[in-house]
Amino acid sequence: MGKPAKGFDRRSFLRGAAAAAAGGAAAIPFVVAAAARAEGPAAGPEVLGPGPVPFTIRVNGKDRALRAEPRVTLLDALRFHLGVTGPKEVCDRGSCGACTVLLDGVPVVACMVLAVECAGREVVTCEGLASADGGPHALQEAFVRRDALQCGFCTPGMVVSCAGLLARNPDPSPDAVREAVSGNLCRCGTYPRVVEACREAAAALRKGR
Amino acid sequence: MAEKRKTKAGFAGEVREIEVEVPDDEPEIWGADARLRVVGTAVPRVDGAIKASGRATYTADVLLPGMLHGRMLRASSPGGTLRSLDLTAAEKAPGVKYARPVARPGMRITHEGRDLAFLVADSEDRLEEALALCRAEIEPGPVAATLEDAAKEGAPLVHPDRGSNVFPGGRDSGEGAFAEAEREMKKADVVLERTYRTQVQVHTPLEPHAYVVRPEDDGGVTVFASTQGTFSVLDGIAGALRLPRDRVHVASEFVGGGFGCKFGPSTPGSSFGVEAARAAVALNAPVRAVLERREEHLLGGNRPSSEQTVKIGLKRDGRVLGYTVRSRGTSGFNEGGAGVANPMIYDLGKQAKSEATVATHGGPGAAFRAPGHPQGSFALESMMDEAADAIGMDPLELRLRLDGNAIRQAQYKLGAERFGWKAMRAVKPGAGRGPVKRGAGAGSAIWYQGGGEGHAVEVTVHRDGRVEASNGAQDIGTGTRTVLAVIVAEVLGLDPAEVQVNLGRTGWPSGPGSGGSTTAPTLGPCARAAAEAARKAILGKAAAGDAAAWKRACARMDGEKQAFLGRRPRSYKQFHGQVAGVQFAEVEVDTETGVVRVVRVLAIQDCGRVIDRLTAESQVMGGVINGISYALFEDRVQDRKTGRLLHGDLEGYRIAGSRDIPDIEVVMFEVANAGNSVGMMGLGEPPKVPTAGAIANAVAHATGARVRDLPITPARVLAALAAKGGR
Numbered sequence: 001m002g003k004p005a006k007g008f009d010r011r012s013f014l015r016g017a018a019a020a021a022a023g024g025a026a027a028i029p030f031v032v033a034a035a036a037r038a039e040g041p042a043a044g045p046e047v048l049g050p051g052p053v054p055f056t057i058r059v060n061g062k063d064r065a066l067r068a069e070p071r072v073t074l075l076d077a078l079r080f081h082l083g084v085t086g087p088k089e090v091c092d093r094g095s096c097g098a099c100t101v102l103l104d105g106v107p108v109v110a111c112m113v114l115a116v117e118c119a120g121r122e123v124v125t126c127e128g129l130a131s132a133d134g135g136p137h138a139l140q141e142a143f144v145r146r147d148a149l150q151c152g153f154c155t156p157g158m159v160v161s162c163a164g165l166l167a168r169n170p171d172p173s174p175d176a177v178r179e180a181v182s183g184n185l186c187r188c189g190t191y192p193r194v195v196e197a198c199r200e201a202a203a204a205l206r207k208g209r
Numbered sequence: 210m211a212e213k214r215k216t217k218a219g220f221a222g223e224v225r226e227i228e229v230e231v232p233d234d235e236p237e238i239w240g241a242d243a244r245l246r247v248v249g250t251a252v253p254r255v256d257g258a259i260k261a262s263g264r265a266t267y268t269a270d271v272l273l274p275g276m277l278h279g280r281m282l283r284a285s286s287p288g289g290t291l292r293s294l295d296l297t298a299a300e301k302a303p304g305v306k307y308a309r310p311v312a313r314p315g316m317r318i319t320h321e322g323r324d325l326a327f328l329v330a331d332s333e334d335r336l337e338e339a340l341a342l343c344r345a346e347i348e349p350g351p352v353a354a355t356l357e358d359a360a361k362e363g364a365p366l367v368h369p370d371r372g373s374n375v376f377p378g379g380r381d382s383g384e385g386a387f388a389e390a391e392r393e394m395k396k397a398d399v400v401l402e403r404t405y406r407t408q409v410q411v412h413t414p415l416e417p418h419a420y421v422v423r424p425e426d427d428g429g430v431t432v433f434a435s436t437q438g439t440f441s442v443l444d445g446i447a448g449a450l451r452l453p454r455d456r457v458h459v460a461s462e463f464v465g466g467g468f469g470c471k472f473g474p475s476t477p478g479s480s481f482g483v484e485a486a487r488a489a490v491a492l493n494a495p496v497r498a499v500l501e502r503r504e505e506h507l508l509g510g511n512r513p514s515s516e517q518t519v520k521i522g523l524k525r526d527g528r529v530l531g532y533t534v535r536s537r538g539t540s541g542f543n544e545g546g547a548g549v550a551n552p553m554i555y556d557l558g559k560q561a562k563s564e565a566t567v568a569t570h571g572g573p574g575a576a577f578r579a580p581g582h583p584q585g586s587f588a589l590e591s592m593m594d595e596a597a598d599a600i601g602m603d604p605l606e607l608r609l610r611l612d613g614n615a616i617r618q619a620q621y622k623l624g625a626e627r628f629g630w631k632a633m634r635a636v637k638p639g640a641g642r643g644p645v646k647r648g649a650g651a652g653s654a655i656w657y658q659g660g661g662e663g664h665a666v667e668v669t670v671h672r673d674g675r676v677e678a679s680n681g682a683q684d685i686g687t688g689t690r691t692v693l694a695v696i697v698a699e700v701l702g703l704d705p706a707e708v709q710v711n712l713g714r715t716g717w718p719s720g721p722g723s724g725g726s727t728t729a730p731t732l733g734p735c736a737r738a739a740a741e742a743a744r745k746a747i748l749g750k751a752a753a754g755d756a757a758a759w760k761r762a763c764a765r766m767d768g769e770k771q772a773f774l775g776r777r778p779r780s781y782k783q784f785h786g787q788v789a790g791v792q793f794a795e796v797e798v799d800t801e802t803g804v805v806r807v808v809r810v811l812a813i814q815d816c817g818r819v820i821d822r823l824t825a826e827s828q829v830m831g832g833v834i835n836g837i838s839y840a841l842f843e844d845r846v847q848d849r850k851t852g853r854l855l856h857g858d859l860e861g862y863r864i865a866g867s868r869d870i871p872d873i874e875v876v877m878f879e880v881a882n883a884g885n886s887v888g889m890m891g892l893g894e895p896p897k898v899p900t901a902g903a904i905a906n907a908v909a910h911a912t913g914a915r916v917r918d919l920p921i922t923p924a925r926v927l928a929a930l931a932a933k934g935g936r
Contacts, residue, residue, distance in 0.1 A: 069334070071334070072334075076333070079270075079272075080272070080333075083272055085263075085266065085267075085269075085270035085272070086262075086263025086264065087263075088267075088269070088270075088415070088416070088465070089269065089499075090415045090416075090417075090502065090859075091502050091858060091859045092501070092502065093502075093858065093860075095858060095859040095860045096415070096859050098415060125263060126261075126262065126263030127262060127263040127264055136258065136261070136262065139261075140258070140261040140262055141261075143257070143261040144253050144254065144257035144258050144261050145253055146823075147253065147254055147257070147823040147824060147826070147827050149254070149257060149260050149261060150466075150686035150687070150688075150824075150827055150828075150831060151414075151415070151416070151463075151464060151465050151466040151685060151686025152256075152260030152261075152265055152463065152465070152686065153267060153414075153415040153416045153465030153466060154415050155260050155261055155263075156263035159261060159263070177867075178867040178868045179867075179868065181867045182866050182867050182868050183866075184866075184867070185415070185859060185864060185866060186415070186867075187413055187414060187415050187466050187468070187835075187864065188466060188686050188827075188831045189827075189830050189831030189832070189833070189834030189835055189870075190827070190830075190831070191834065191865075191866075191867045191870045192830060192870060192872070192873055193827065193830070194867065195867070
């Protein structure tokens with residue numbers, strides 16, 4: 001910590017992974033797009049950074065333009081560049097689920113995704129979940145009704161993980177909910193009530209509310 | 210002026226009239242026979258919606274214009290002495306605004322992560338780069354990372370000036386008492402001596418310790434802090450910066466968990482808050498400083514370990530003649546704080562106890578959800594079962610025989626019936642085909658009725674009928690906001706959602722730190738007193754009606770708003786000063802892999818008067834879940850040679866997840882205790898106490914093999930089975 005280990009940390013690992021992916025596959029639209037602009041095969045992929053680069057992410061239904069260094073994670077971009085603080089930083093290494101967001105509808109931990117990877121893609125955070133009438137989402141209502149939250153710090157991640165589950169399974173069993181939030185740590189001890197709340201919300205949504 | 214009043218106290222079938230002395234302006238006491246409209250019902254948490262929306266602003270979420278980022282440079286390993294500290298390269302690095310050494314050459318590095326210097330830069334990334342440019346030369350020295358190593362003759366000393374790592378303290382009854390207990394035990398039919406060990410448990414609040422400090426035009430500061438003691442933060446910052454108290458404002462609207470590790474900024478995990486405040490004043494810019502997860506594990510605090518050698522002598526009929534405990538534990542470099550609550554609860558004949566804290570080169574202990582109790586309870590409850598087995602008595606029968614507390618007596622009986630105790634215990638250990646064995650165990654708990662005078666709640670009534678209740682203390686997730694709303698709503702005839710509760714700003718009336726399960730019972734009766742004063746002023750002699758009647762009355766009041774301050778006196782003579790609880794656990798143990806799965810838990814919890822059923826049950830469930838995590842998973846381990854923490858993260862340091870948690874049945878066992886006008890108590894701590902002991906006893910019942918060390922890992926289960934001679 002006084003002298004952090006040189007040469008290998010999460011950010012440089014992610015940087016490496018991003019570069020590797022850019023060389024081969026089309027998994028990272030922004031970098032691929034940049035590569036497509038490069039002139040001729042000899043030029044190779046354009047190298048981004050280390051300075052800030054401009055790009056746009058669709059966050060909670062709005063296109064948000066930002067300038068960020070390629071090393072900036074989606075979590076830091078949301079929190080520090082865009083002021084969207086529902087996703088929480090707890091571990092910053094993908095082991096607690098507190099920063100879970102939907103990326104093109106799929107739950108991901110925002111601390112393990114680079115912001116540039118999300119260029120042109122759709123991100124939904126807990127703040128962006130809502131019911132058809134614009135009120136709170138059925139999950140958010142059920143979390144309150146069942147008291148599936150205490151300090152509330154894990155809650156935005158829990159809610160988003162549950163939303164991801166309900167998108168693919170409208171009638172989850174208790175075990176299915178437990179599995180869906182198994183990557184979301186809670187220290188106050190809300191798990192049993194998260195299971196109840198998620199299933200109650202699922203029932204409400206099936207009834208069409 | 211004091212006066213004597215009669216009130217009904219007790220529980221279930223055991224209610225009786227008792228006389229208490231109260232100040233003559235004390236509200237009518239809500240005794241066992243009080244008929245209440247909202248109190249005791251299931252009221253959704255009043256700040257639930259904002260938390261579930263993701264829009265609640267915690268300290269770590271506070272973003273201010275021009276905000277800078279600060280962090281502590283920390284010693285990368287323990288032991289040795291700081292020789293030099295060179296910050297010049299860091300100071301010149303891009304974006305760096307501030308670098309202040311907080312350690313002097315010659316300082317001993319008592320623990321990994323010890324504060325060396327505080328740096329501020331204009332972004333987190335530049336701050337990280339600057340920290341890497343700091344040069345701290347540390348002359349290495351030997352370390353004592355474990356209790357065993359630190360307690361040895363000739364061990365490297367954590368505090369050389371103290372001459373030893375072992376600090377006797379806490380309760381010590383002296384060798385005479387031990388001799389007397391030993392003499393009694395000579396008359397016993399059975400004498401057992403066993404050693405139980407508990408691990409270091411790290412608080413792990415999900416929101417790390419966090420401070421954001423904004424300098425103000427008057428030379429003071431506003432301190433956003435993730436804390437369970439807003440007023441201790443005020444004291445700490447005002448004291449360190451020599452600012453008058455009225456120039457320091459602390460704000461803590463939402464707190465992402467505390468559990469005992471987030472009091473004032475003088476604790477090792479929070480000292481960076483003082484540095485952030487210094488930097489903010491020096492730079493005249495807001496400074497944000499939030500611990501990283503590894504720092505949180507190193508410095509945030511922990512529940513100290515324990516090693517308890519327990520000896521018991523008893524007769525075949527269950528009468529205990531003598532009981533002794535020799536205990537030692539470590540809370541890292543602290544010199545105290547490793548005491549255990551053992552013995553407790555039972556009539557154990559002649560008792561004797563000695564305890565010591567052993568300093569190691571490790572991070573500091575801190576108060577943690579029932580300090581000393583889960584450790585002591587694990588050893589005591591394990592020994593109760595071992596003693597019962599030795600005399601061939603049902604372990605619950607032995608508890609009924611030795612525990613004189615009428616509330617727990619009723620709880621044991623209620624629990625045994627609900628849990629199906631007799632049928633489960635009729636199964637012999639190891640019985641049944643297949644490798645997975647089932648077992649049931651019980652444990653009991655004691656805590657204390659807390660809360661007291663010295664604080665106040667202000668109820669403000671507006672002409673349009675709006676009602677606010679305000680106090681400067683914090684809600685760390687326990688439900689303080691909600692219980693205050695329920696109490697005020699009850700008195701004024703409103704719905705709890707119609708009462709706005711303001712907490713967590715030191716400009717409001719003073720409140721306690723959230724420790725010892727005292728916040729609710731301190732503030733609840735104050736809120737009641739303030740609301741009663743408001744009711745009298747607004748409604749006069751008319752009884753509280755509904756919201757419409759309230760609005761009509763408010764429209765007639767003088768001025769735009771009126772404020773009423775409510776206080777509470779010291780607790781009255783109580784029906785009982787204890788908090789009693791009993792838990793039952795059922796486990797499955799795979800005797801081939803050693804994996805323990807908790808199948809269900811029944812928690813019967815003395816809860817005084819329930820104010821809000823939802824948040825009260827959540828507290829009990831949370832205590833049980835923390836207890837399961839403590840019993841089976843958590844263990845802070847340092848490298849024995851270097852003293853470095855092996856897992857400053859949430860992968861290696863495992864806390865219980867959703868799939869580790871069984872069905873938990875919570876029975877709120879209401880007791881009118883006649884301690885305050887509301888009859889309420891706090892619930893943060895008591896339900897954490899008995900869980901680990903109940904699980905250990907269930908594992909022993911399932912397998913016939915006893916694990917005496919926490920956590921009960923698969924390896925330990927297999928070792929215990931092997932020692933017993935196989936499954």
